[in-house]
Amino acid sequence: MTRALWILWKREVGGILHSPIAWVLLTCMSLINGFSFSQCVAYLEQGVKEFTVMQIYFYIFHFWFLLIILVPILTMRLFSEEYKTGTIEMLLTAPVKDGDVILSKFLGVLFFYLLLWIPSLLGLAIFQTVTHQAVPVAWIPLGFSYLMVTLVGMLYLSIGLFASVLTRNQAVAAMISFTLIALLFFSGFLSYLVRDPGWREALNYIFTLEQMRSFSAGLFDSRPVVFYLSGTVFFLILTRQVMVGRRLKG
Amino acid sequence: MIQVENLTKRYAGGEAVRGISFSVEKGEVVGFLGPNGAGKSTTMRMLTGYLPPTDGQIEVAGAKLPQDSLLVRQRIGYMPENVPLYPEMRVEEFLEYRGRLKRVTRGEISHRVGLALDQCGLSDVRKKIIGSLSKGYRQRVGLADALVHNPRLLILDEPTAGLDPHQIRSFRELIKELGKDRTILLSTHILSEVEMVCGRAIIINKGKIEASDTLANLEKRVQAGALQIEVKADPAVAKEKLSKISEVSLVTELNRAGEWISFEVTAAPGKDIRGEVDGLIKREQWPLREFRREKARLEDVFVELTQD
DSSP, rough: OOOHHHHHHHHHHHHHHHHHHHHHHHHHHHHHHHHHHHHHHHTTTOOOOOOOOOHHHSSSSHHHHHHHHHHHHHHHHHHHHHHHHHHHHHHHSSSSSHHHHHHHHHHHHHHHHHHHHHHHHHHHHHHHHHHOOSSSSSSHHHHHHHHHHHHHHHHHHHHHHHHHHSSSSSHHHHHHHHHHHHHHHHHHHGGGOOOOOOHHHHHHHHHHHHHHHHHHHTTTEEEEEEEHHHHHHHHHHHHHHHHHHHHHHO | OEEEEEEEEEEEEEEEEEEEEEOOOOOOOOEEEEEEEEEEEHHHHHHHSSSSOSSEEEETTTTEEEHHHHHHHHEOOOOOOTOOOOOOSSSHHHHHHHHHHOOOOOOHHHHHHHHHHHTTTTTTTTTTTGGGGGGHHHHHHHHHHTTTTTSSSSEEESSSTTOOHHHHHHHHHHHHTTTTEEEEEEEEOOHHHHHHHHHHEEEEEEEEEEEEEEEEHHHHHOOEEEEEEESSOOOOHHHHHHHHTTEEEEEEEEEHHHHHHEEEEOOTTTTOOOHHHHOOOOOOOOOOEEEEEEOOOOOHHHHHOOOO
């Protein structure tokens, strides 16, 4: 991390933590996570043996719904606000590279995104304590699950960042990123409907829900890792192109 | 400090800046003057590396744009129009952030921030949240931001816009003070500001430079002021004799009070007719009770140069 990136990142995280939206999100996330988790436990109590608590937790509707809604709200203000208030001019007339500015925003929001998942870890910890089972929450599936949460988050956040650089209107930015993320997420389901095996394989490649299912079962696959990382880089580069283009236009 | 040649900025909608050339020497305080929408901000944004020019060469603080953009940005202090700031930050915290971003070292930062706070009269509000400050203070924070890394060149875009008369006055004093050991380019559409702070003015209109000169020379370019005299003399004779002075372009009778008649005597552009008029009055032995020169004001220059 370069010096400029570190200074920008600190300010970015500070900016997020000083906004009321951050604390509202954290509260709502904890509430929904808690609710979702207790439902998972209630489901297991019926004598279900074929899934672990983690598999259910990361597969459940709440989790994904939350992720798709959460990211646009987190990212909508990142650039839009700077363009709207004009602080982007102040930022870009300091001796910093465009890339550092983009990366600091991305890493800043990624940091907060990861913070938001801490309450869910607490849920698992409580489950562990209360059930007194030897290894109800295994480390490897746990690690893989959160790796997947991070990877998916990185791609979605970079999409959100890209949407935010397109407009100075936060609501528009949120709507654009929501649309892109939802399209990406739900197109995975088409693999159930498509008959052509080539297409089916291609759609499976971006089928986040299935990938999560195998990761939370402790099965690692390198293909999704490549997909999410390259997707993230792609959208970060796209963000940079738009930023340069906006200045050309004035 | 600033060398601009043939600078052009074209947008999809048209040309904001049309091939302008000018330079600012080290130690000068130069006013960048023009009506709203003349291209002042666009030019300044190009000088600070924020906007890439469509065409032309820019050299600022010994580095070329856009190649050495980072170097230029490190060497100048820029205060954008409307002073955008992060409202949730505290004054001191903001200046520390900006100073660090502009490569002030960790060891020097508190000294530099303290100095900028002092210079801009912000010491009392250093712990306050920027969003809660008045416009005047926010403007000062913007200036402190431009100063915090101790740049030799300041580029200020309408630094006094939106301030009340008291604030404007103290702001000008501050700029004057800063101009003693720095080069300053400041834009404004308030003329008295230029008259008070700047040694030279560049007048820009519709993306083109109309004039670039010292204030004294600029004033000479339009009617170099008119003389108002009030004498006791025969109106027709006096008018004729005054008109005969070679450098007088116009004599207007203003009014009469008993035997006293007052005239406005206008000189040809750039000429000083005080000596000749005085000589005439003495030769004719006209009793005189008023002899006053209306100084040409920058406002006249401005209006003449920027009207359609």
